[in-house]
Amino acid sequence: MFQSFDDATSPDQGPPRLKALQQQLEKEGFHGFLIPRADAYQGEYVAPSDDRLAWLTGFTGSAGFCAVLRDIAGVFIDGRYRVQVKAQVDTDHYTPVAWPETKPGPWLKQHLPEAHKMAYDPWLHTKSELEAIENSGVTLVTTSNLVDRIWTDRPAPPMGKIAVQPLELAGESHDDKRARLAAQLHDAGHDAAVLTLPDSIAWLLNIRGTDIKRNPVPHCFAVLHADASVDLFVAAEKLSEIGDHLGGEVRIHSPDAFLGELAGLKGTIRVDKSSAPAIVSQTITAEVVWDEDPCILPKARKNAVEIEGARAAHIRDAHAMVNFLAWLDSQKPGLTEIDVVTALEGFRAETNALRDISFETIAGAGPNGAIVHYRCTKTTNRAVKDGELLLVDSGGQYVDGTTDITRTVVMGTPTREQCECYTLVLQGMIALSMARFPRGVAGRDLDALARAPLWRHGLDYDHGTGHGVGSYLCVHEGPARISRLSEVPLKPGMILSNEPGYYREGAFGIRIENLIVVQDAPAMGDKRDQLSFETLTWVPFDRRLIAVDMLSPLERQWIDGYHAKIAEKLSVQGGVRDWLVAATAPL
Structure with missing residues (x-):
């Protein structure tokens, strides 16, 4: 689909x-x-x-x-x-x-x-x-x-229509966002900031686009001025369906006018050297000051409306995932990766709320699961054989939130080795889920929590543990992430993935992923100022792959509590309900 x-x-x-x-x-x-x-x-x-x-x-x-x-x-x-x-x-x-x-x-x-x-x-x-x-x-x-x-047959650039992200989903008007960020520019002595990231502009102006599949962003550039006005450089035909949403303080220009306007800017101009194309600073004749895109951090810190939207989107998405997993368990070995992807996308579409998938669905059977960002094609399509692991990484774009979830399941009966590797990955995911940490801690400080169980057995994975996630925006969003490379302090409202894994080339891949949101931790102990995570994803783990004897009492308690909440939160009927009761039974 x-x-x-x-x-x-x-x-x-x-x-x-x-x-x-x-x-x-x-x-x-x-x-x-x-x-x-x-x-x-x-x-x-x-x-x-x-x-x-x-x-x-x-x-x-x-x-x-x-x-x-x-x-x-x-x-x-x-x-x-x-x-x-x-x-x-x-x-x-x-x-x-x-x-x-x-x-x-x-x-x-x-x-x-x-x-x-x-x-x-x-x-x-x-x-x-x-x-x-x-x-x-x-x-x-x-x-x-x-x-x-x-490239003689190069496709034409996209010209997707732009839509409004309404206030009841955005949680803050674009007038207020522009005023808030303009005040920060003024306080810093900056006369304007050049914006080149489409998701930054989409967030700032409460718009969404269709120029990139899976990511609801429009191709455009913008300049935010310290008086809160914006010059927006976008093809006029993209704006035909948003009426007067942008208002008089957002001036519309052709994309062809972008470089000319940059050359005419006066004062001190803020440019993000890590995201703006080099031609921006090469064109500006005024003073350039290097600083972060002013939208990056505010966009990452979701407001209360966006977080509530994310919760709703994840419950909706969990229903689709549970229907899919129940269906998958009823299939015999021999099901192909394309069959899996097609079925899962169908269950998400049945929510009647799906705008798009949030990235190309990964369904890696057996050795294909060891390819971290595998995408099945007609050439690589492989059947899932009895006793093999199937790694499914997928997500949905809903107007109230973006989802991203990975579950690894077994077709038939797993081996002890598969269970041990799966359990080590699960233990790492649990450790990060349960973390409490001081305000000011960055992703690099927490990354080892998810790897420690694997490290103790001489194992590891060659990707970050988690990335930021947008609010009906890009499924991969900066600036924060759970990675040994990230020095960005975690702040309340940031939505991140928690996805440790283990991959054995030529054999299998395992990854387990939930989305989590940073929150103020409840006071305890000596009342230190700490943060913790709220879990957003509510989909069972494959109990057949959990080596219960490897779990600590606390880990076992966490899994049983998580599964109990899933059974409570999800409303499914008939055979799917029977499957869910079994899938969430205490260990």
């Missing part, structure tokens, strides 16, 4: 495209060109017209980039995609590079001949990215996009 199972670029298409690009390099007098998985808006997900990395290499992961030189092409991928890249990319012509362990600057310095130029498109890279490369002694030069010159 929502997801296509067509294959992306075939690996055999990569080499001729690479050759054409390398010929273009020689023609232009450059020795290399950078191709990121990015667009001008620096979002995680890109429209087909901007998916240059996939078109060139075949790699479809949500993060990575390619550095094409005349004699080598490095595809930089992080730990989530080390298995996937082998299947999607022709490794006779492209060289996978472990990133961020290997930084692009030193790699380019090693492979670039002395005094040769590395070209880049200034719309597709941030100032921070470029500085990191230049600090390694690499000479960078701007150019128009070289991939676009050889």
Whole structure:
């Protein structure tokens, strides 16, 4: 219904495209060109017209980039995609590079001949990215996009309609948001802030878009001024359905006017070097001050209305998941991954409230589950065999909230080893769920809680433990996350995922994920100022995979309490109710 199972670029298409690009390099007098998985808006997900990395290499992961030189092409991928890249990319012509362990600057310095130029498109890279490369002694030069010159059938850019996110769901008017953030700009001595992240603009103006599948954001740019007015750069046809929602203090301009308006700005202009494309600061003639996008933190801290919406969305989504899991348990081995995805999306659609799935559903059977961000296609589609694990990571976009949940289940009877690995992952998820911590603690301080049970057995996983989640916005949202790399203090209202895992290449993958929201912890002990998590996700774990003898009394109590709340919160009937009663029975 929502997801296509067509294959992306075939690996055999990569080499001729690479050759054409390398010929273009020689023609232009450059020795290399950078191709990121990015667009001008620096979002995680890109429209087909901007998916240059996939078109060139075949790699479809949500993060990575390619550095094409005349004699080598490095595809930089992080730990989530080390298995996937082998299947999607022709490794006779492209060289996978472990990133961020290997930084692009030193790699380019090693492979670039002395005094040769590395070209880049200034719309597709941030100032921070470029500085990191230049600090390694690499000479960078701007150019128009070289991939676009050889991509003769490139799709047209999206022109999706914009809708209003009403006050009863947003919890704060865009007039009040603009005034609140403008006051902060004024206090900091900033005359304006340039906004380039679509979800920031969507949040600020209480609008949602359809330019990117799975992420309800519009492609646009904006400038927020210290007088609370906004210049919005967006195609006028996108605004045809929102009436006078924006009001007189939001001035509409064509996207083509963006650079001209930037060049005319006066005073001190705030730019986020980690998210704004480099061309922004290269164009502004006024004083540029580097500072964070002013929407980032307020957007992450959901208000009471947004949190209540998230609770409602998760209960609705839990009903769909329980119907799906009950159906799954009634199936015989041999069910394919596509069957699983199609059924789950159908159950979500039956809520009559689903606007979209929140990302491409992951259904990895057996060894495919070890591919962290696996996406099944007609070519990779695999049947779930008896005794195999099935990892299902999915979510929904509802007008009142965004969901993201992973459950790993077994088809048939599990092995002891499968149960032990599953239980270690579950213990890590429970440890993070139960955490109390002082105000000011960051994600890096909590990440080890979820890994400790695995570490004690010499195991680990190569991705972060949790990411931020938007309010009917992007399923991956900054600035906070549960990761050893995150220094952002956690604050009340932040919604995060809690998703430890374990992956054995060629055998199976396990991941268990709930969404949690940061809250003020109830007073106890010596009344220290502490925070804790409220769980938002209410879907049972697979009891067949829990090695009860490995659990502490406290862990067992937590699981039984969690399952009891699920049985209380969800209203299902007939056979599904019978399944739920069994699934949530005390251990």
